Amino acid sequence: MGRPEQLPGEEDIAASGEGGRKIIHIDMDAFYASVEQRDDPALKGRPVAVGGTRERGVVAAASYEARTYGVRSAMASALARRMCPDLVFVRPRFEVYREVSRQIHGIFAEFTDLIEPLSLDEAYLDVTDNHQGIVTATEVARQIRARIREETGLTASAGVSYNKFIAKLASDHNKPDGLCVVRPEQGLAFIARLAVGRFHGVGPVTATRMEKLGIHTGADLRRCSREFLAQQFGKSGDYFYLAARAIDHRPVRPDRVRKSIGSENTFFQDLFTHDELAAALLESSETVARHAARTAKAGRTVSIKLRYSDFRTLTRAKTLPAPVSDAATIQQVALALLAPLEPVEQGVRLLGVTLSNLGEGEEELVVTAEQLALAFE
Known part of the structure; x- marks a missing residue:
C-alpha cells in the first residue's frame, strides 16, 4: 500500500507509534464457508451459506461467491435463499472449525506468546519481540499467512500496524487473502480517508446520525x-475522538475470555416511538448475532439496557430454556423485555442488547416460538 498523505496542518499525534509496538490482526477469509469448500470439492466456486436451514434459521457464514448476491452472516436463511436461489446451505460443524482454529493458533504460538483471540477465526498478535527474531512485523505476517495456507489449505488476511484499532481496520482493507501495512507515520492519513461506517463501533444508525452532523x-x-x-454520543464520544486521531493504547491481552456479547448505541436525538426503539434493538441484535456466529457461541440470557434523557438507567433480563444466537430471536426477546416499559414517558438516549450465559454453538441455534411463549408466561 502506498504511503498516504497527511492532512495539511494536522499534528501527527500517531507518529510516536504507540511506544513502538508491532501489532498484527489476522482474520481468516470466510472461515466456516471456506472450511466447508475445502472439505467438499463439489462446493468450490459455488455460493455457500453455513447455518440453519429451518424457516427461522440464520446464516452463520457466507462464502465470497454468496456475498456477491448480498448474502451476509446473521441474515435470516429465508431471506438469503431469496437473494441467491442457487445458495447451498451446509450445517455448521463447530468441532471441525474449533480444531482448525486450534491448528491456526498453534502457528501463531510459534511466533509469539502475546495472542488475543477474538473468535475462532481472528486474533491480535503482538510481535514486537517475536520468537523467530524477525525484524519486521510485515515479514512475520507474511510467514504466518504462508504457514496457514500450507498447513490448512485456507487463506487469511492480515493487518499490520502499531496499534490494535488500525491493525483490525487494515486486515479488512485488501480482503480476501490480503496484507495491508499501516506504519506510524501513515496512521492519521489512513484513518482520515475512511468512511465513518468502517469504524468499529459505528453501526448503521450511528453512521446515519454522524452523516446528518x-x-x-x-x-x-x-x-x-x-x-x-x-x-452527541455519550461515553462513545471519547472513543470516537481517539479513534479519529489513530490512538489506541490497549495492549494485546492473551487468554481473553468473553463472558458476554453486547452492543449499545447512544442516540443523537432521543427515541420515543415503538418503531424507533424496535429498529435500534434490531441493529444491536444483529451486531450481537454476528459476534455470536463468529465465535460459535450461543447464550441463554438476553438483557436490554435503557437510559432515559435524564440519565436514569434500567436493565431487564430473561434467561431462556435453550441457547440462542440469531438476530431475530434475540430481538424478539429484547422487544418482550421492552414492552412493559412502553410507552416511554421520557426520551430514550441509549439502548442496548447483551447476550450472556454463553456456551458453545449448536447445529441449530433456534428457540422455538412455543419455548419463547413459555419463557414469558
Whole structure:
C-alpha cells in the first residue's frame, strides 16, 4: 500500500507509534464457508451459506461467491435463499472449525506468546519481540499467512500496524487473502480517508446520525472536539475522538475470555416511538448475532439496557430454556423485555442488547416460538 498523505496542518499525534509496538490482526477469509469448500470439492466456486436451514434459521457464514448476491452472516436463511436461489446451505460443524482454529493458533504460538483471540477465526498478535527474531512485523505476517495456507489449505488476511484499532481496520482493507501495512507515520492519513461506517463501533444508525452532523470520514470526525462528541454520543464520544486521531493504547491481552456479547448505541436525538426503539434493538441484535456466529457461541440470557434523557438507567433480563444466537430471536426477546416499559414517558438516549450465559454453538441455534411463549408466561 502506498504511503498516504497527511492532512495539511494536522499534528501527527500517531507518529510516536504507540511506544513502538508491532501489532498484527489476522482474520481468516470466510472461515466456516471456506472450511466447508475445502472439505467438499463439489462446493468450490459455488455460493455457500453455513447455518440453519429451518424457516427461522440464520446464516452463520457466507462464502465470497454468496456475498456477491448480498448474502451476509446473521441474515435470516429465508431471506438469503431469496437473494441467491442457487445458495447451498451446509450445517455448521463447530468441532471441525474449533480444531482448525486450534491448528491456526498453534502457528501463531510459534511466533509469539502475546495472542488475543477474538473468535475462532481472528486474533491480535503482538510481535514486537517475536520468537523467530524477525525484524519486521510485515515479514512475520507474511510467514504466518504462508504457514496457514500450507498447513490448512485456507487463506487469511492480515493487518499490520502499531496499534490494535488500525491493525483490525487494515486486515479488512485488501480482503480476501490480503496484507495491508499501516506504519506510524501513515496512521492519521489512513484513518482520515475512511468512511465513518468502517469504524468499529459505528453501526448503521450511528453512521446515519454522524452523516446528518456532516461527519462522513475520519477527517471530518477529527475536526470535532472531544466535548462535542461527548455531547452527541455519550461515553462513545471519547472513543470516537481517539479513534479519529489513530490512538489506541490497549495492549494485546492473551487468554481473553468473553463472558458476554453486547452492543449499545447512544442516540443523537432521543427515541420515543415503538418503531424507533424496535429498529435500534434490531441493529444491536444483529451486531450481537454476528459476534455470536463468529465465535460459535450461543447464550441463554438476553438483557436490554435503557437510559432515559435524564440519565436514569434500567436493565431487564430473561434467561431462556435453550441457547440462542440469531438476530431475530434475540430481538424478539429484547422487544418482550421492552414492552412493559412502553410507552416511554421520557426520551430514550441509549439502548442496548447483551447476550450472556454463553456456551458453545449448536447445529441449530433456534428457540422455538412455543419455548419463547413459555419463557414469558
